[in-house]
Amino acid sequence: MLVILPFYYIFPLIGCLFGPLMYKMTSVLSQTVNPLKLFEYIRQYKTNMIIAVPEIYELFYNCREEAVDLSSLRVLGSGGSKFTKENYQKIKQAFGKEVLHGYGLTEFTPVSRNIRKQAKAGTIGPFCDGIEYKISSADMNGHGEILIKTPYMTKAYYRRNKETQDTFIDDWFKTGDIGRMENEHLIFVKEKKNTRKFKGNMIDLQEVKKAILMYPGIKDAIIDFKDNTLSAGIMIDTDNDMEEEYIRIKQFLSEMIAAYKIPRFMNRI
């Protein structure tokens, strides 16, 4: 397996470290996500599997070359953020490989995953063995919150009683994600909670808002995440040129929050 992702969060920890150990696979650890170098590793080490986030496959797609030899690859495993049906089909077609997408959370992973030869674009496959599930309070389209129950799951959040009480109810874990079932395959619809997944990273919209509100003169802010882009509407008391002000706000934010949490676009409200 070609390992690209860092082991410090749950998806690569399970998928790229525990998975290969369980199945006695040989792993090649890359220190870069540069697709040109990764293509070279695949050719050189004849790796047959990669596990990455959908955005890395986008990167592969954008930098693909006809001449590159990826013949050893059989499976592109994916998770960590949403794989749209269009992007899934685009990647599958461009590389001619099986693409298996899965779903899980820090509290428990994997929850569901595509199975080889049965993967369907736009789905995250059947639930894994040993997991009971419910689609709670489903609307007329069958969209509801995904609830899971499994004996292997964490029981509580460390020193966070309120969050534990709100999330773990009668042994059911409320994922905060909205989904629906289609022929036994789970389809992820959207996040109900105040966090968003962006390129495999978790963004807490409230944390971003709090950081923006610390900038002098900003009275209010609305954080939005649409089409995989984070943006902020800000209410600010200033006569300064706003284009220059946005740069100063971003520089201010870079001292407060991680780079991927800084809104790409800003506008005045």
Add this chain to the structure above:
Amino acid sequence: MLQKRKNNMNTTLIDTLSKITRIDSSSITYDTLIFEELGLDSLMAIEMLAKIEKQFDISIEDSLLADINTVGDFIQIIEEKIIMGN
């Protein structure tokens, strides 16, 4: 000759940046801040790096991205790599 090559490189870099960030190339200059103004994120930056490496047949270490603030910084790194013959 050297100036022509430099202009060609600048145009290539700005066009590539424009395609990745979907920001019109006419609003990208030597002084444009790559992260704050163009909103380039880490994966976009890697894509940029890979495309430039391919275009100019050079190799740029990912770690150099930390030293890049403006389009001009990027151009300077590419120039140095080309001059050093990679």
